[in-house]
Amino acid sequence: MESTDAIPQFSKSDAGSGGVGVANMSALAAGPGIQSVRDVAIIVIVAVIVVGGLELLLNLFSVPQYVMPKPSEIAYALVTDFWFILPHLGHTLVELSSGFTIGALVGLILAAVITQFPFAEKIIAPYILMLVTTPMLALVPLLILRFGFGYTPRIIAVALAAGPMVMINAATGFRRVDSGKIALARSYGASTLQIFWKIRAPMALPMIFVGLMVGSIFGLLTAVGAEMVGGGFGLGNRLTSYSSMIQMPQFFAVVLILSILGILIYVLFFLLGKKFASWET
Amino acid sequence: MSDGVKLRVRQASKIYPTASGDLLAIDRCDLDVRAGEIVSIVGPSGSGKTTLLWTMSGLHSLSSGEVQLDGKPITAPSRDIGMVFQDANLLPWRNVQANIAFPFEIMGQQPDKAWIAQLMHRVGLEGFENRMPRELSGGMQQRVALVRALSFKPSVLLMDEPFGALDAFTREEMNHLVEEIYLDTRTTILLITHSIEEAIFLADRVIVMSARPGRIASEHLVPFARPRSMEIMSTKEVFDLTNIIKKEIVGDQKSMAGRPRSTARAAG
Numbered sequence: 009m010e011s012t013d014a015i016p017q018f019s020k021s022d023a024g025s026g027g028v029g030v031a032n033m034s035a036l037a038a039g040p041g042i043q044s045v046r047d048v049a050i051i052v053i054v055a056v057i058v059v060g061g062l063e064l065l066l067n068l069f070s071v072p073q074y075v076m077p078k079p080s081e082i083a084y085a086l087v088t089d090f091w092f093i094l095p096h097l098g099h100t101l102v103e104l105s106s107g108f109t110i111g112a113l114v115g116l117i118l119a120a121v122i123t124q125f126p127f128a129e130k131i132i133a134p135y136i137l138m139l140v141t142t143p144m145l146a147l148v149p150l151l152i153l154r155f156g157f158g159y160t161p162r163i164i165a166v167a168l169a170a171g172p173m174v175m176i177n178a179a180t181g182f183r184r185v186d187s188g189k190i191a192l193a194r195s196y197g198a199s200t201l202q203i204f205w206k207i208r209a210p211m212a213l214p215m216i217f218v219g220l221m222v223g224s225i226f227g228l229l230t231a232v233g234a235e236m237v238g239g240g241f242g243l244g245n246r247l248t249s250y251s252s253m254i255q256m257p258q259f260f261a262v263v264l265i266l267s268i269l270g271i272l273i274y275v276l277f278f279l280l281g282k283k284f285a286s287w288e289t
Numbered sequence: 290m291s292d293g294v295k296l297r298v299r300q301a302s303k304i305y306p307t308a309s310g311d312l313l314a315i316d317r318c319d320l321d322v323r324a325g326e327i328v329s330i331v332g333p334s335g336s337g338k339t340t341l342l343w344t345m346s347g348l349h350s351l352s353s354g355e356v357q358l359d360g361k362p363i364t365a366p367s368r369d370i371g372m373v374f375q376d377a378n379l380l381p382w383r384n385v386q387a388n389i390a391f392p393f394e395i396m397g398q399q400p401d402k403a404w405i406a407q408l409m410h411r412v413g414l415e416g417f418e419n420r421m422p423r424e425l426s427g428g429m430q431q432r433v434a435l436v437r438a439l440s441f442k443p444s445v446l447l448m449d450e451p452f453g454a455l456d457a458f459t460r461e462e463m464n465h466l467v468e469e470i471y472l473d474t475r476t477t478i479l480l481i482t483h484s485i486e487e488a489i490f491l492a493d494r495v496i497v498m499s500a501r502p503g504r505i506a507s508e509h510l511v512p513f514a515r516p517r518s519m520e521i522m523s524t525k526e527v528f529d530l531t532n533i534i535k536k537e538i539v540g541d542q543k544s545m546a547g548r549p550r551s552t553a554r555a556a557g
Contacts, residue, residue: 188378191348195372196395197365206394210382287382287421 077257082264085257093258097265099242100231103159107166108227112220114167115175120204123182139172145233157239162231169230170223177219181212214288217281224273232266294360295445295477296322296345301354303340314340316502317354322479324444327471329480329488330496331534333542337503338481342449345479346372358445368396371443371476373451377430379422379437386418389437400440408436411473412466428459432466439470448480452487461519464490468516485534489527490517497534499541506537 059079065071066078073081086093122129144165151161189211193203235244243262250259298320305312315337322328330338343349345356347366356363358370379388393400409415412432422430431451438446448467452460464487471478482488488495489511499506509530513521521527 188374188376189380191343192372192374192378192380192391193395194348195346195366195370196368196392198395202395206391207380210380213382285382287423 074254074256077260081257082260085255086261086264089258089261093243093246093262093265096241096243096246096262097269099159100228100235100244100269103162103166103231103234103242104224104227106159107163107231108170108224110163111167111169111171111227112174112223115171115173115219115223116178116216119175119178119182120209123179129179136172136176139168140176144169144230145237148234148237151234152238162234162239162242165230165234166227170227173223173226174216174219177222178212178216181215181219182208184211184215186211214281214285217277217285221274221277221281224277225270228266228270228273293323294321295324295326295358296320296479297355297357297360298341298345299355299357301341301344301356302352303337303344303349304352313502316504318498318503318505320496320505322445322477324477325475326494327478327480327492328494328496329482329492330498331482331485331488331538332498332503332506333500333538335503336498336500336541338498339449340503341498342447342479342481346370346447348372368392368441369443370445370447371438371441373431373434373438373446373448375450376454377422377427377434379430379433381422384419384421385414385425385433388422388433389440392437392441396441398441401442404442405436405440408439408470411470412436426459427455428463431455431463435466435470439474439476442474444477446476446478448478450481450483453483460484460487467491472515485531485538486522488534489530490519490522495530495534497537499537506541509534 063079066076077085122132147168148161148165151164155161155164186207189207190203193207198206231242232244232247235242236248237244239245243266246262247259250256250262298318301318302316303314305314318337318341320328320341330341332338340349344351345358345363347363347370350364358367363370380391383391389405390400409418412435414429414432414436417425417429417433422433425433434451452463455463467478467480468491470476478491480488480491485495492511495509495511496505497507497509498504511530512526
């Protein structure tokens, strides 16, 4: 039982309240700086200059399309091939969302359980570290051999990539013990389960959101990578297919879709973190 | 309870195992707190004040001896005892109202809304129900903690250096507030403090503890009628009493300086 027989002490640093959380590590933290119409205008103008300048330079030096297509060509490919690419985006999203959900759930549960048993944590730690540092893409050929060219190997790969990321961050959150707050709950007779749900879990929430964000980006990476290895569908499959046919505008259109997808995932978790874990900042 | 003793401490000792050997935090302490009495405990760091208080709250067990509430031994936290911690110890992810509802959530009961509204009015927190703790000053946060501790009508209030982090003026304000609430509710209060002035102003009795091991060194009556005003603090009686207590504590710290510290972590 925590804090039952330790010397009672309070310290501000105890809670590790140095301000972790999605809102702090986020590049979007610059958001509130944008205030006036003028700021927005400047941002738009810079974007236009960058894209327009690229178009102009590629024209000026007559760079061949197979080296680098012009932004206008990419945009055209995006529009004309949109309905063809869309189902592939759908496949990627299915793999990402189901793999991520499974991985994140298992990661969260494992994090919550192992942090309750410090000794078990020490035993498991090296394996978790191995799972985090090993690129799960390496397993995809094996998974395809075992499970075929369908969704299954990709979902497993995504779960294996996202899960450990969620787990390692969530565990950091669950480990942030504030003995004062636990003593408070215990002074009302709280059970271990109540302490978990009402003290530990809320305290871990900011780190959990960091884990979900990093895990989902790793999941996207792994999903696309797995699609490139084998199977006839998904955005990764489109990338290998377009590049083998030197259809560079289409290739970059897919890259553009992927970066927009990544940004949307990032923004989603940023907003969720801001809504549910903003008390820390 | 027939003898009017609310809290009784008998031969209480507590040993903490530490890396550098066992630490005797409190050593055979005896203390009686009568129902409706305010007692404050002062003493140097490491005199085991906090340890003593925590064993009375049921949060810690004793190594030997006994603490009793109304004649029954205290072995676990009970709703007869309200606790106010060092710094307000609010849950930063809950607003004021949800922080005050926290004890009821744990106990699985409905909050006593009328009583809480009365307390909120009493401490001047009306209109702050939806504020987050970080939006409140230290004094306001400690008011919330006070309401939270009193919300379930405990018969004993244990206060563990509650106002140590506040500035002198806010501290004085809080002292008046505690006395007002005491006069309303006649809750038995045991207060731990580093401030001799605070100890004298609030208490009917001031207990001085000595350090390493923590022992009850002396006891001083504070015979002033309530409600008290800050003016009593400039009377000769209080001046003399402050000096006596100060000398006891300083003397104890000096004699300690020669002794090796058994651990770097002071037990309050």
